[in-house]
Every structure is written in structure tokens, then in C-alpha cells.
Amino acid sequence: MVEGFITQVLLQPLGIYVVALGAGFLVPLFDRAHRSSAILLFFLALAGMVAIAGINLLAILNGAAPIQIETAGIAPPFAINLRFGLYEGGFVLAVNSIALLGALHWLPSLRQHASALLLYLIMVMGINGMVMTRDLFNLFIFIEITSIATYALIGMERTGSVLAAGFKYIIATSVASAFFLLGTIFLYYLTGTLNIDGMVAQRELISGPIGFIATLFLLTSLLIELKPYPANGWGLDVYETAPGGIAALISVGVSAGVFFALLKTLPLLDNYLSSIAVVGGATFLLSNLIGLKQDNARRLLGYSSIGQMGLLTLALAATVQLGIEAQLPLVAGGLFINHLLAKAGLFWLADLVNRNSTRDWSVLAGRPGRLLLFGILLSALVGLPPFPGFWAKWVLVTELAAGGLYPWITVVLLGSLLEAAYLFRWFTQALQTRESDTPDTIRLESLLPVALAALLLFATGYGMAVQLESDTLIMFLPLLAGTALWLLDGLPGLLKSLLMLVVVAAGGAWLTLDLEGLNRIFGFILVGGGVLLSLATQYRSDVRKGFYPLLGILLLSLATLLRAHTSLEFFFSWELMTLSSYLLVTLGRGGAKPALTYLLFSLAAAYFILAGFALAYAASGSLELAALGDTGSSMGLVFSLLAAGFVIKTGGLGVHIWVPGTYGEADDDFTAVLSAVVSKAAIFGLLLVAAQLGIRSDIGLDPAYVLGWIGMLTATFGALMAVFQEDIKKLLAYSSMGQLGYIVTGIALMSHLGWVAALYLTVNHFLFKGILFLAVAGVVLRTSERLMYKMGGLIKNMPFTFVATMIAIIAMSGVPPLTGFGGKWLLFNAMMEKGWYWLAALAFFSSAVAFLYMYRLLHTVFLGQRKLEHAQLREAPAILLVPQFLLIGIIMVFSAYPKLLLEPLSSAISPWLAGNLVWDGLSLHTHLGYWNAPMIMGVVAGVWMIPLLFLLLMSLTLKIQKVGQFNIVFAAERPHRPEDTHFAYNFFAHYDRALGFLVKPRATAFWNSIVEWSHTLAASLRIFYNGNGQTYALFIVMYLVVLFLVNGGLQL
Amino acid sequence: MKKTPSTLSTLENAGLSAEDQLLFSNARPRPYEPYPIKAIEDFANWARANSLWILAFGTGCCSIELRPLMTARFDASRFGVAGRPTPRQSSVFIIGGYVSVKTLKRIVRSYEQMQGPKFIIALGSCPANGGMYFDSYNTINQFDLYLPVDLYVTGCMPRPEALLGAILELQDDIKAGKCDGANRYIEHFDEYKANQKKVIKDWNMPDYNW
Amino acid sequence: MIAEWFGRAGNFSLTLLIVTVYGLLVGAFIERTIAKVQGRIGIPYRQPFINILKTLVKRTAVSHGIMFYLGPVFRIAGGIGTLAFIPVIYGSETFANFSYAGDLFLVIYFMFFGQLGMALGAGESGHPYSAIGIARGLSQMTAYEVPFALAVISIVIQYDTLSITEIVAAQQGGWQHWTLFTNWVATLAAMLAFLGMTGYSPFDIFLAPQEIPIGPPTEFHSAYLSLLQTNRALFGATKLVLFMNLFFGGATGWIELMIKTLAIYMVAVVVGVAFPRFRVDQSIRFFFKIPTLIGIISIIYVQMMFTS
């Protein structure tokens, strides 16, 4: 009997209502007896609701038919019926689970108000009803039940602002409900039924003026409930003021219910798909734009919530419009679950942190665990991998592209970028320690629901990955490794570093050793090089919380990037790389702010790449990277988009402003990895794109030629900007930017020789920039300075570092006989062969300019006058020098026998660009010239040794006295202090006078004005939110009117 | 002057603060030997004599007579004479007239920075005996108390012809191997230094300006 | 193999000797010429040799450190190496040096080798004037490099090769085949760049004897200086040979070489005695105006004339 009751009634979907209502009635009774028993019952009920939803959903997933529930045993239309299918099950389970977690979070407040238990249960039940019911009027009732419960929950807080916000909320939703009711009754009038399925079956009856008015009312009501711009000020006020638990449930639960209502009534509203899409898109874009101006944490979450619901609406309308409802679970489901978990988690966290201004979130600074949670939730919201939002956005954008809805792609990506901007600005503020902060008082156990939400995000993300991809294990390998390393984060720093190296070396080898061609070469650079440079991380023995796991993720994601066969795999690894490198940059001393710029530019790059891949998918119908070339007429556009993305990531001119800050402020050893290794991923991407698309004759030369100019101008201006830097790391940062410019030009040449040049330069840049940044790490470690003019004369203390730097600089400069010359020679030959004479001339100029900063680096740091306080400095630690000298060894080998390097490069390129290098013995011949590296090496060694021997011989006849640093001719005076004797500050003042006008910070000014303008725009767009409930009500009415007019109301 | 072999291998550099001591060399200069083979030494002296690079440091009013030396009328470049802007590369120091105490300090510093073999020509009466400034409070009267002079040219002031003649005479002396002023200075370093320090009160240089 | 290498090295030593001696003599000749213009007799021809000898037989020296010591070595190695990669006499296997190891591009980049090494040596001397001189020299170099690069690109387009030997070969058969006459625009641009490259007035501010006592080498003396002096003659002559090869038809014998290089050198000398000194920013602006424009025209010109 009891068993029967349980299986027949309780475990059926209807059991949710039974449990909710039953518990609802019993809770006050239990409360009379004992508060704790009431709370226990409450949790049991919520858990029961989760369990029922879960069990039934599982059954459906296992192939059971959707459950139709008929009330009173009568079939519709004579009675209300409910349905529990796949969609319903998913939504209900998600909402109930989040409600359970929310209740856990809200527990301390629940203890105060027994009635809140009841209201909470009713509210959740209402949302369940909204999802399951198939009856329009019943839907209205559930909406109202939910609303009244919500009102009451809001009203329990007795502060004026909450009540005011609540009243505005009531007015707005009541008007919306009134519209709903009107719509419902007119629909009933037309169709004679209240059953949604019945109405859909008689869709043709819903026409004419009454049909139009009826559907218009219904649509307006549902849209208003979803809080569209600008009729959403009331929602924002509630998000801002209501307790986090309630706000979370309104944001995710109520909105989910309304969204589902829209989903199920959509067949009735099929005339308005465009309107719905526009409303959703505009809301997504504009609320994210306005969010930029917001500094109240909860209201910010409100903007984000509204934006997310807009995106969901847009996704729904677009999917239906394109007739790809099969993708709906992935797109809308993914976005929904992502928003649900992330937003709820953030509202809870906001509740716990309990700081209104986002600036005050700096209380989290220095608390890795909390920041990790915060970061996970934000990353999920922005749509970074591996969270569900990532997969959903991917599918959405690819499908939008396939359907030709390009404007919507722009809206989605632009909106996402804006959202990332304010969310990660918030994160940046949380990272910065401030003096005035008192430590937060969050108890660890109260973070449990937030942590569970974060875990669920990972789980659902993986679930979606399994749906979309076959090779998920490899894709998630970096994350698994990272998690494993993170679990060991309590170990001493050196041990962690060692562990990380072992894991990355083993994983990287497993992932990349069986690759072929280009990928193999990049495998050596990215993974091998990454491990080699990461050896240097051993020079710091401090704990560096989070550093090693993230570095592990970064390096392994580079390995998986190389393995990618489909654009999705590629993009996944790419974004993972972006995210992990961003987080690593934030770990630097002043890294938080520059990291934000880095992230935003990286995301912009990623979105260009995403758009490119989506268009390629649309054109070729395949996600295979190898199919990028089958994109027919859109080839030029695909190429331009992808190339733009990769060029942003290389720091091309105009979009380079992230480079100096990022390289400057990241940890010194990590900068080496970032510049020498990570930047090569963009080169790999560019080569990949060029290989698949750029070399096609039908694409035309023009995009490549433009790319060539971009690269060379980047090289020139990078060098010029480096000349005027006082900060040693920024100097090298600009230098990296410039050197990558040459590589970009090499790729743009689209010729065998050009690509050999590009690859050769890539390898070379890895070699010398790795040395330089590690050398600088040693110098910075010893001197604690980054401004070069504050150093000087360090050759006496750090001879090995000096030698390494000097060799790296010779290798960079292009002076024979080291590797740099080969790169310049190949590039020049390739450019002349192609007829790019102007670029060749510019290359000459920029490589001459490069001498200026190279000399400046060597002189002001290592030569000249040593400061008194540096007299006792020691040489850099051996562990920093070891990788440098290993790299020098490689440089020497490749300098003497470039054939060792050039042959594999050439053969890796041949599949795409036919041709091979012409060798005559050890001499390389091109159409124009020849280059016999071993002989050059021999001659140079000879002509260098002979004068040296001569001088040594002469020295025997001389009395050579080693003198002090002040024993210089100083116009018959004596120098007074090293500071005023060392010529270092503003070293190229005269050059500034002549050419300084070229490097006025125009790009920075441009991007600053973009930021300023978008803030101004945001400020003018939010004037609608004047806080007056009546204005809000007016907007709701106006919404109806506008929808009426736009959909041709006057033509009736 | 008698030879006083120095007992210490390094100099005190007492005029320098502890900090500055680190920045300057405190090595004691050593005299150099001629080449062991006479022929080579003669050849070297011939080269030295025919390539006299004059330090462009006009110490007093007689320096005005240095300028015409390079012009068309006298054209000292015929004899391998050239001006040089840095003491490191010069071999001849022409003391151009009276030497004030302030200038003496700079002369000493510059002279010590020249590389040997190096020669001094004292131009005019003042370096020899103070000339018309003999009773000035800040002009030294006898220059060779402070630095070794290889050749005096008297007159107030001497004509360029006299200077040119002195240069030719110096060349002859160098070729004959008679100009060992630099070594003399080092051998009698302590006396010279004591004399210098006697007049130069603000001694803030190292004892030997390498 | 070994014998072959020694043979080549021997041949090159001969070239090196001739060019160095020639460079020193040219220096003396120019000095004497200027002296004659000024109504003086001037230095004897042996003077540059005596000067080098004199600095070699100095008996004392100071050292500021290892890079200071190696600076002159780098400098002269740069000079010798540059010469080593240039074929000096057209058609002569003996005086082709090591030019088959690399082409014009190698020569242009190898010219930096000595400058970079010297700059490092001068930097370690710790003298601020050295550093100022280098900063000025490098800055000016970036400027005159532009018209020079444009001119080089122009002739590479014209002759469709980077091999100096082939460029000279293409100019054989009479004066009318010299680049000077076939591509006078490029030659003009290159000669303007040449003025900067020689470091004569008006582009000698990086040496500025009175202001920053001859700039980079201000601390060098004794044997170091002798290497630098040798290199000044050698490197100067080497640049002349390079310009002769590229623009003036090369030389089939030493006499022709001497006449031509002397003529090229006279351009710089005449300009040098006639014009006062530019400030660095002025000289940079100068090179970016007319010479660069001429260089650009030379490429357009050569594309119109030779590639159709």
C-alpha cells in the first residue's frame, strides 16, 4: 500500500506537487513543535523534489516515453494536463537542484523566518508548474503562485529599499500578468480550448485582429517577464536589493520558468520570431554594455542575468527560425544550465562577501580558494571552456553562421565580450589587495553551495563535451592534470615545480610525439620549449599558489592544440590556453590590471577565430580543420576573420597594447614562457589558416598582402617603441611584438621560402627570447629593479648572464654568423622573390632600429657604471642559467649547421607549398643569392681569432692595469656618482626628437577612447532606469505598443 | 731627488671616501723597461718621435701659441704632430703657460691618464719660475716639482717658431732615448705626490689617476 | 681540403694587406689633399703607418674589463670579415676572397658585426661620452640605412641577383653598363647614404672630437687603438670596394680599383670639407627626406626600366 503510494504517486512527476504542498502544510505544524524539525522536513521535501525529477528524467533518458499527466483522470481539453518530457525533466531537475543548493545557502536566514520555508517551497513548486503544465490558464496560475511567493519572500526583508524594489517588481509583473490573462482569454475565445497543444493543433484559428491581439498580449507578457531592455529596471532593482538567495532564485528559477513558458507557447507566437530575436539580442547586447558602467556587485549580476536571459531568448528564436530544434537542448539547454549554476553561485557568493561596491571585493585578494571559485563562476558565465556556456555558444554561433544570420553572430560575440569586460574587471578588482580591507568573515562551510555549483559546472560541461566531441579525454587532459596538480598545491614550491615538469613532459610527449609535419615542429617548440623554459621556475622556491597547476594546464593545452583535428577541438584548447595564461598573468606582482587587457584582447581574438570557424563550418558543412579550404566563396572572409584573430594574439600593430603590460607584469619566469612559447601558438594558428586557406589561388593575393604589411609595420613600430622603453621587460615585450611581425610577414608571403623563413624565425625567436627573458628574470631577481637606468655595470657581477644576453641579442639582430642572419636572409630573399620590395626596405629599416634597443639593453644593464648598491650582487641562480645555456647550445648548432633545422622545416611545408630548398653541399641557394653558414662561421671565427691572438701577443709587451669603474677620462675631472656618470636614462633622446612623433601612443589613445565612448554610451542608455516604478510600468505598456506597431498593428 | 723604492704595493687613496675607494683603482704605477733589443727600442723611439699627439688641453695663456702651429704658416703636421682630444691617446702634454693650483690638479689627473711613454713640454717662463705671476697666491712657480718636464721653452710668450723648434728638439731627444720623464715620475712618485698634495688642498682624487 | 683552406686564407691575407695599405695611403692622400687646399704641406705618406706603429709600441695600458678588451677585436674582425665576403677584383680567383660563402646581404649585415662589438667594448669603458657617441652613431645608422637599402633593393631588382660577383659581371663591357649610368637614381641614393656611412662631416657628430672627445673610442689607447686605426683604414677601403662593385662597375685590376675607389672617396671628402656638422636629429631627418625619396624613386624607376 505504502509502497504503491510511493511508486504510483510520489515518484511520479506529480509527486513534486504532492511533496511541495504536503510539506508546505506540514512545515508550520512542525515549526510549532520544533524549528529544526520544520527545517529538516523542508530539506527533505526539496531533496524529494530533486529526487523525483531526477528519477523520472533518468527514465526518459533511458528511452521511456514522455510522461503525460492528466488531472482527475480526464483527458484534455476537459481537464488540465501536465507533461514531463526531456526538456521539462531537465529544467525541473536543474531548478530543483539549484533550489536545494540555494536553500542550503539561505539556511541561516531560513532559521529566522519559518514562513519563508513555506514560501520557498511554494515558489519552487510554482516554477515546476510553469515548466510542466500544458494548460495556458494553469500556466497563468503557476506564474501567479510563483510571483506571490516571490513577492512575499522579498517582503520579508523590511528595509525601505527592498520594499520599494519589491513594489516596483509587483507592479511590473502584475501588469505583465494582466496582459497574459487577456491573451489567454482571447486565445480561448478563438480556439475554444485552454490546452496549449489544442491551440497549436488549431493554429489556423488564431488569426485576424483578435488572433493578433491575443498572441501579442501573450508575447508581450512573457517577454516582459524575461526583463527585456529597457523595460527591466524593476528586475534590476530587485536583483540589487533582495537577499542573494532570493535574487538567485529569481534570476535563475523564475526566469527559467518564464523562459520555458515562452518555449512551449512559441508555436503560437511563430509570427513574432524576428521580434523575439531582436528583443533578445538587443537585451543581451545593451544590458552588457550598460553593465560596463556599473560598480554595484549585485546590480552588476542583475545586468548579467538580464543579458543572459536575452541571449537565451535570442538563441531560442534563432534556433526555431532556422528550423534546427534538434540543437535546442545543446544551445538553450547549455546556456540555461550555465547561467543557472554560474549566476546562482555568484549571487550566493555576493551574499557571502557582502560588499556592495565591486571595488570592495578586494577582500578576496590573497585568498586563492575563494578567488578560484569566483574565477570559475565568472569564466563559466563568459563562456570559457570547459563550462557548458562554451559549448552552447559554439553550437549557437556555428548554427547562426550556417543559417546565414551573421548580424546575430556579431551581437552574440560583441555582447559576450562586453560581459567579459565587466565581469573580469570585477575579478581584477577582487585581485588587488588594499590596505583598508578587513578580512572577510566567510565561513568555509557556507561556501559549500557555491563550490557545488562550480563542480556541477564542470560536470555539465563535460557532459556537453561528450555530446559534441569524441576525443574528450584528450581535450580534458590538461584540466585533469591541472586538477591533480592543484590537489597537491600544499606541497613545497620546488617539489610542485618538479611534479609539474614531469607531468607536462610525460603528457606532452604522449600527446605530441606521434604528430607529423608542422605540428611536430610546433610540438618541439611549444611543449619541448615550454618544458625547457619552465625548468627555470625552479629558481623561486616560494609556494606560488596556483602557479604550477595553471602552468601545467597551459603547456598541456598547447599540446592538445596541436593535436586538434576539428575546429572545435582547436578552439577549446585555444580558449583553455587563453584562460590559463590570463590567470597566470594575474599572479604577477602588478599583473591584475594588465591581465584584464590581455584577456579582453585575447577574447576578442578568440571571437574572431570563432566567427571564422563558424563561417567555415557554414560553408563547408564540416568541422574538420582540413576542410577549412572547402569554403568556396566565403574563403576570403574566413581567412580574414581567422587571420585577424591570430594577429591580435601576436600583438599586431594597433592591437598590441596588451603586450607591454602583460609581458611586463607577469612573473619573470612566466614571461619567458609567454613570449617564447605561448605567442607561437598564434603563429601556429596563422600557419594553419594560411595552409588551409591562404595559399589557395582563388582567395586572391590581397588579404595576404595586407597581412604582410600588417606584419612588417608591426615589426617596425614594435622596434621603434622598444627603443624608447626604460622598463627592461617592456622593452623586450615590444621587441617580441616586432619579431612576431616579421614572422607574420613571412607567413603572408605564401611561398615555400617565405614559410621556411617564418618557421626559421619562429624557432629563432623562441631560442633568443627565451634566453633574454630568463636572463632578465635573473637580473630582476638580483637587483629588484626593472628600470634599466637604475642598473648598469652588471657584467662584473653576472658575467654568465651577460654572455647569454649578448649571444641572444646577436642571434636576434641578424648579425652573422648566428642564427638571426639566416632568418633575415631567408625573409629578404622570399620578399624579393615575391616582389614585395617596399616591405623588404621596411624590413631593413626595422632591423636597423632594432639595433638601438638591443644595444641599449646590453649597455644600460650590463655595461657602463655599476651602482654602489649593486657591488655585492651575485650571479643569477644556476637553475636560471642552465636553460639559457642549453638554448645557446642550440643556437650555436643551428648557426653552424642550419641545414639541420632547414631540412625538416622545408619538408614540413612541402605538403602545402611545393618547392624545396636548393642545397649545394652546405650552401643554400635561392633564386637570388646563396648562404653557406658553416663557411661563414669558419671565416668569422678565423677573422675574430687572428686579431685576438695579435692583441694577446701585444699584451705581453704591455703593462695592462685593470682599473676601477671611475678610472675614466672625465674631462680632467673625477666622476662623482655612478648614477650621474652612467649614460642610460632617455638613452635615445635625440632619436625621440627626430622620430619620436611616430610612436606617440595613438593605439592606446584609440582604445582608451573606445572605452570612454562605450562608457558614455552605456551612461546614456541607462537613463531609462530612473528608479521610478511608474516609469517602469510605462515602459511595459510602451513595449506592448511598440510590438504592436512593429508587427504591423496599424495594417489590421 | 733621490730614489725611494716604495714599500707598499698599493696606494692609500686617502683623499677618497670609503665608498669612492671601491670605484677607483688603488694600484701603484710601475715603471716600464725599454725593449730588450736595442734596435727595436730605437725603432720604437723613432716611431714615437714621428707621431707626437698633443693633448688638446690649453692650461694657460701661452696655449694661444699652440693654435698657429697647425696652420699653413707652421704646419706642424709635417712632423707627425696632431691634436688629440683625450689624454688616453695623447703622448705629448704641452703646459701652455702659467699653472694655477686649480689647473695643476687637472694637469696631474690628465697626465697620469696618458699612456707611457709620454712627454711634457713646458711652454713660457711661468712653468719654469712663475714668470710675471711669481708672487701670486695661486700660481705655482716651479712646475717640475710636480710633474717631470722633458723640455722647457722660455719666453713670455714664446713664438710658435720656438715651439716648433722645441718639438723638433723633443723628437731628437726621443730618438736618442733621453726622454724618460714618465719613468722618472713613477720612480719618484712619492715625492712628486707629496709636492702635489702640498699645494692642492682639495685632493679628492685617487693618488694615481689610472 | 686543408691545403685548399690554407690557400684561400693565404690569398685573402694578400688582399687584406693590399687593401689595408691602400686604405692607409688613401687616408694620407686625402689629408695631404686637404692640406694643399689649405695651403699646407700636410702629413707625409708614411704618417698613418707611423701612427699605428706608435700606438703599438706604447708601454702601458689600462683595461676596463673583458668586453673593453674584446671591443677592438670585434671591430677589426668586422672589418676583415666584411672584406672577406666581398670579391675585390672581378675575374680574379685569387682576389675573390670568401665571397662564395655569402652574398650581398651577408656583407650588409656583417658590417654591423664590428660596430656592435665595438659598441659593447666602448660601453664597458664606463665613459658616458662613449655611450653618447654610440647612441648617436646607431641612430644615424638607422637613417642612412634606409636610402642605402632602397638603392640595394633597386639594383637587386635590376640585376636579379644578390651575388656581388654577378652584379659586377653584369656591369662589364664598357662604362655605359655601370650602375652609375644604367641606374643613376639608385647610385645617387646610395652615394647620399655613403656620406653618412663614412662618418665624414656633416655626419660626424657621433665622433665630435671637441664635444664628446671622439665619442665611442674615447677610452681606447695603446694596442687597442692600433687595431681601431687599422680598421678605420681597412673598413673605409672595404666600403669603397663594395660601392665600387655595386655601382661603378667593379674593377678588373688593382689600378682600376684604386682609381675608382679614390674617386668615390673624393665625393665624401668634398662634401665633408664644404659642409658644417649636422645634429643627430637633423641628419636623421635629412636622410628620411631627399635621399629616401630618391631611393623610392629608384625602385619605381628600376621596375619601369628593367622588369617588363
Place this chain on the structure above:
Amino acid sequence: MSFFGDLQISMIVLCSGLGLVLIGLWGILTQRNLIRMIIGFSLLDTGIHMVMVSIGYVTGGTAPIINDDVPMATAVSRVVDPVPSALVLTAIVIGLGVTAVMLSFAVRIFRARRTLMIDECTESKW
């Protein structure tokens, strides 16, 4: 047919219902006093109820009770549609609930800030 016969009763109810809706909206939009706004809402609600009732009404129809007088076969054409009436009942209950909540909010707002003017409750904005 009289003039009033042409103008069906349901039409009158419908029009006055819609009129009430408009008046209610006008009240909500123009009256700053919370109580007056709530009254506006009540009018709006009532108007909607009237619209609902009017839609279900069949002119000359009888009560929707199936008995001997109104057999099953002819019921559809003779009785008033019972569903809207049932809906109205539910809607009234809900409307009542909402009105009550609104009033209690008004009371609490007055207690918290000693005012009933909605334009003085604008501290959350932008």
C-alpha cells in the same frame, strides 16, 4: 429588434471591461500614491475579469447545467460557456491575493520610510 438588442450585452461588458483596463492602467501610470496605484491595479484586474466573462457569454443562453431542460445534444448552443466563469473565479482569487500583497507592501513601505509616494522610492537606479 430594438436598439439595445443589436448592442449585445456581452459587447457592453467587453467594452466597459476594456475601458476599466485602460482606466486602471491610467491609474497605475499617473497616480503617485501607492494606494491609488493599487486601486488602479484593482480596476485593471476587474476590467480583465469583465472581459473574460463577456467572452464566455452566449446571448440568451442559460446556465451551464446539464439536466432535463438542457440536454447534452443541444447544450453547446444553448448554455453560456462555463469555462470563462470558472477562470474568472480563479482570477479573482489570485487578484485578491496580489492586491493583498501589494497593500501589505504599501503598509510596510509607509512604516519604513513614512511616505506613500512612489517617486520617493527611487534610490535603486541606473
